[in-house]
Amino acid sequence: MILEMEHMPVYNTLFLDRDGVINIQRPKDYVKTIDEFIFQPHAIEAIALLNKYFKYIIIITNQRGVGRGIMKQDDLEQIHQYMLNTLRESDAIIDKIYYCTALESDHPDRKPQTGMALAAKRDFPEINFANSWFAGDSLSDIQFANAVGIPAVLIGNKYKQEQLASVNFELHCPDLFTFATYIKDQSNR
Template identity: 40%
Template sequence: MGQKLSSRLIILDRDGVINEDSDAYIKSPDEWLPIPESLEAISKLNQAGYHIVIATNQSGVGRGLYDMDTLNAIHEKMNRKLHKLGGSVDAIFFCPHTDADQCDCRKPKSGMMKQIAERYGISLKGVPIVGDSVRDLIAGVNLGADPHLVLTGKGEKARASGQLPPYTAIHTNLMAFANHYISSHL
């Protein structure tokens, strides 16, 4: 089961990939706004047989900007909107810590990715990781994941940084990634 699932698993960052990002943090369900076509892209990937897992830094919890109930309500809103489109997310992994906590789960460290691999009993070698920042990609690349940058959120800034991992594929948005990935894995 493990290796078969690894070829059907896709890891997505949340803020800037699925929903609009904010330097002031997404602190409530009302502030959570999907990027156009992102939820449709997840549904399309699901319908093509892919399992979606989200890996997201949520230091707003550690900073006291919102609590776990609020984070759960934000994810409930996302899941409700996804279900209306026939899509779903298998799991949401998140790091509630700040940089000062020096945890191993906050991206760009790979602790959250290791948790995903352990939960599913798989290697992340070849699993696509989709993010809008260098730190999103490095967290997965360190475990063999394939990096995919979307130019939404902070993606343009990440592309211009010159620090992308080697062989990073670049996509306009999550729908462009979905279309490319599905067509290249038929």
């Protein structure tokens, strides 16, 4: 009985940013091809571990490179298929990817605007934002999470302390695997 309980999801949904969290961000560039999609160290095992503690794992990503015409939507879809296939080989499962290719910064679907969270809630009515987490490496991720009411973890160290004064996050981790370890330790108490 206790063993079975260990594998019951504790949390509702893990919302994941993509670039800088799952894969290495290309400085001042977009991931335009499969060759340019490089997983962050231990990101795959992190997602496989997080699958045990979250009912859903959903990616929420801005991909303006398509809107700018630097890459095609089909390129983005191929990159995502590669990412999902590679993850699945290690039993790391992503339930859905939401992406926004819009050029305009104030587009309702572009983070920090909340359109993609509302779309996810429409598609998965069981989503409970308050019992979820958002993991992202940008201020716009944390602003998005704050606007929707999702507890946030800031990943990485792109920012100086004073730049973070206007946002709220519960946790700051160097990478997704550190966050996965935190969730595991919390849940096994």
